[in-house]
Amino acid sequence: MENGKDRNEGTPINFIQEAINEDNLTGRYGGRVHTRFPPEPNGYLHIGHAKAICIDFGMAEKYNGLCNLRFDDTNPSKEDTEYVESIKEDIRWLGFKWDGLYYASDYFDIMYDCAVRLIKKGLAFVCDLSADEIREYRGTLTEPGKESPYRNRSVEENLDLFSRMKAGEFPDGSRVLRAKIDMASPNINMRDPVIYRILRAHHHRTGDKWCIYPMYDFAHPIEDMVENITHSLCSLEFEDHRPLYEWVVNNVGLEAKPRQIEFARLNMNYTLTSKRKLLQLVKDGYVKGWDDPRMPTISGMRRRGYTPEAIRDFCDRIGVAKTSSTVDIALLEHCIREDLNRRAMRVMAVLRPLKVVIDNYPEDLVEEFDAENNPEDPQAGSRKVPFSKVVYIEQEDFCENPPKNYFRLSPGREVRLKHAYLIKCEHVVKDEKTGEILELHCSYDPETRGGNAPDGRKVKGTIHWVSAAHAVEGEVRLYENLFLDPNPGEEREGESFLDYLNPNSLEILNSCKFEQALAEAQPGSRYQFLRMGYFCADAVDMKKERPVFNRIVPLKDSWAKAVSKG
């Protein structure tokens, strides 16, 4: 790290690295860096978690340290193994390898012992107040709380009661174990926080062994200590909990002294990153599942066609800081375009076909043209594309009464069919009743084979096409933002985030014409459909007989922008 810069890139170091550098300098952890990513298995990971993952694993990577994956499964009423499997898959897919794979539930015995130790030190007590009473006793943001009448029970009584809580002698909610700290603390988290509750729920790993479960504030530092974590990185909302984290670290009788550091979580416009609301979208059928390509989940983005490289690049670019911020989704789109521009094979696909008959082209002739697979990558080579008398072009590439500066096809005008010939529109066949354009009749100039006119005349427009005789028909799914509102998470008076759903977030095109190569597309493989965007063969619905592609992101379109501006 020279000049405050990162080793490899020119990116400046962030405040977490500063803290770690400081610790390394003072020898606080003997130069060790051991982080952890601690998801609760109660939902699918989303783009916000991707940031956290990149930070947790990334810091370990940068310092040749370790990063554990730890499921923070201390609340069995919400958790499920379905989620742990998806989380593991998502992390692997992002390209990270965890050092240890652990579960908070592995430490339930240790946590219980820690609680007993606290009781013995007079630092915890069993409280019989009801949940409502505890809330009342807690005070408010501006007034101190008052002490529980059970606060001064003897160590012996507390020990007895707590062991009977564990033994299942008391009903759910009837008692809790609380840390004895300070009911007058200005920090509400320190007002004798509950650290154990009675909860009879089947745990996905420990089954029915326990009927008491530790609370996050008590469990998390212990998990970190047990795993010998050095830097416990979490999001800003836990900043207020740090004094309690430290209280537990210092009082629970374990050796390790991990350090909690908080950073701002990711918000992105037009995007929701609330697990609860995402769950609702799935459960109530607003989307087709956690992996619906419109979802900001890792699995949704994967299905959509995002690459792990693009997501990681995005996470690098947004930086790490403590300012609550909302990143523009345009940056994410830029990252995937940049990645795919380098790597994706170019192909021709007509999404909204318009039939074009080339009147002067021989009836049965089929020519093959060389088409480069990727102009950005000469190594990608080329392929043959068949051409014949009838081709399909994009409906939007023809305009009967073209606006100024339109340089695609229009009556009497010439355009280039990419890789093939210059064609000129001779006449338009329309439905007499509706006026709908049914097909175009064009002529081609045999001298322009390959797309160049020997007389040197310039043709500004180049459009893509597919030979009708050789086309494969299939489906394309066009996605837009799931929400119309830039900040769907913030519900205005009397409204719900559901009111902000974009009714056009999915458009299905059923009669798209693909060049032949696309019938062989491997599910999950990505292409650039020339002039249209980046697309991904759907991982589950792709069939050779009927290809199905998801639009990952459209290409930038300065013409469309100019048109919309008028």
Add this chain to the structure above:
RNA sequence: UGGGAUGUAGCCAAGUCGGUAAGGCACCAGACUUUGACUCUGGCAUUUCGUUGGUUCGAGUCCAGCCAUCCCAGCCA
């Protein structure tokens, strides 16, 4: 006069002994172009760093006050 945190461009974000505002995205203009893509060039905070004062030869950086925004009153994490 509850506590904690944060305020640098439309959006992120550097700026760490005070020395004269990085970079990216977006946007605008132009060049190139057999993708209106890509690429390239130029522009984009010089009465300016939330704001007002102060210290100083000099302040985004130091000091004081004020303002705004976010988080916290789960037996959720």
